[in-house]
Amino acid sequence: MNRRARVVLASGSLLLMVLVVLHLGVGSVSLTPGEVLRAVLDQADQPLHRQIVWDLRLPRAMIAIVAGALLGLAGALLQAIMRNPLAEPGLTGVSAGGVFFAVLWLTRGGTMAEPGRTLALVALAGGLAASGLVVLMARGPSGNTDPVRLVLAGVLVSSILSSATALVLLRNNQALGSILTWMIGSLNGRVWVHWEALWPWAAFALPVGLLCAGVANALQLGDPIAAGIGVPVERARLALLAIAALLAASAVAAVGAVGFVGLIGPHLTRRLVGDDARCVFPGSAVLTAVLLVGADVAAQIITLNPPFATTPYRAGLPVGAVTALLGAPFFLYLLRRSGS
């Protein structure tokens, strides 16, 4: 890892910590950074502070960090193996497929409150199936996957799958909060149960994803060169796709289909550290975590200070709406550049 990447990683981590302290302070009971730190270190001024921070806000912040890292790494992997600047879990069908399977699984059991650890596995199956379908459909006449075709197929397949998800959710009379979580992605109401379901998968998937950087570097050179230096191209690509799906599915099973962060994070990182996957992968994980935590801070601040008259019984702005509002213009910008 070069010096630049190290600087980016260090400053990204620092920024992440600052944002997490902010994140823990935001809420209907507003805490100063000092109060947050004392509460985290178990030296709270009031028992209430400790309770708020530990029982409600800490799990949400930790889920935001880990889900962001998972999505960012998944996006970086997908962009590398598809050699496609537009690839992203949300645009390759992985998220929509994962969400659809997860929702089917949850409603089959009858309860949406207890995710359980198998949920990520179910989401993985859905993500793999959907992304496999998308990749197959994106195959051009020459057998190569064409970047824009891939996203086209991804958009169409995702919209069909998300309709199917809506159907299942409505059939089971889900409340608005749960529908928002699954349809657009939300961190509202995430507590320790969700963390318990998330961390084992993240602990497995994140290191595995980071270890793939070498192979991803080879694939980035193009198929002939990669084959020339002894990489079994097709098998490597499939394996990396599966790992990317695992990363995304773990995140999606916890927070729903949060879009666009897996696109922006890796792009920012590449802009900062260059194209070497060994630098891009860890950088993407950290910077995407920064983005997701930041977006969630924004979502909570807007929920607390809405720009218009609201009701006390509102569901709260889902973080996925914030990422879409930021990410969609960014996507347009990328599209403009990639076209010229």
Place this chain on the structure above:
Amino acid sequence: MIAQPRHALRALALTVTLLLGLLVIGMLALQQGTPTLTPGQLGAILFAGEGERLTRIVVLELRLPRLALGIASGALLALSGVILQDTLRNPLAGPELLGITGGAAVIVGAITIFRLPAPAALVPWFTLAGGLAGGLVVLLAAQSMRSTLRLILVGASVTAFLNALLIGMISLATQNDVNLLFLFLVGSLANRTWAHLAIVLPWALLGVPAALLCARLLNVLQLGDDLAAGLGLAVAPVRLLLLVIGAALVAAVVAVCGPIGWVALLAPHLARRLLATPNAAYVLPIAALIGAALLTSADLLARLVLAPTELPVGIWTTLLGGPLLLILLRSHVGVRHE
């Protein structure tokens, strides 16, 4: 593009088939549900003014306006699809992928959620403004309107942005209202009455003939800009006019039913396939009938498949139309990709 007798014959046969199909769907839509009626009972209610009071209300005040609204909306959406696709010479141009539907939905969503004092009859004008704004953003951002794939990607991201705005409004400003969310994200025909039809009707009465009159212009534009200009057509102003008509056709539909997707995209393709000609003079009316049949049958599914739970019709049009469109475009997109 010359009108050949075999095309006219085919169009006639299709018209008859589709009208019969619509009749069957209409009968089913009026009979099925709670209570379920026999054809005899239905006839007595419709033509002899008989039947129980409650049953009469269900049929005449609930099912009939909903059916009529479905027919009118389906036809309007399909006509809009034909006009946009031919005008932009892009097989994926549809109001839902051009940001027109999304822009209109944000406006009608804001009016409903914030209870803005807009007279019901004027709402379609506001949605038209929103739709035009959304469409403008997409066309400007896509730079080239004929690159199929760029347009769909730009459209998808602009729609994601507009949906996020809607979700923001709904999640912050309303109580736990799931129906509202789906009304503005996918569209629904549930609980529509004659009052709703009255909003759409003027737009349909003006829009359908106006759209049918565009056939010649569309046929000329299909030849390409150079040839069209050579034939004496002022290409840029005509294209702009047609785009505005295309947006106006969906404005009233979105104002009343929300952003129902895929009908506008799919109906023109089905019409061209069935007619085996891109001649707009035939495609426009046949597509309108197909659109009406698609939307009313999707609405029938929405009402009956999971009864008594009713699902928004927009979910069904996506579930039915999405895969069908994928299959139809599978070959097409490969050829057109630039």
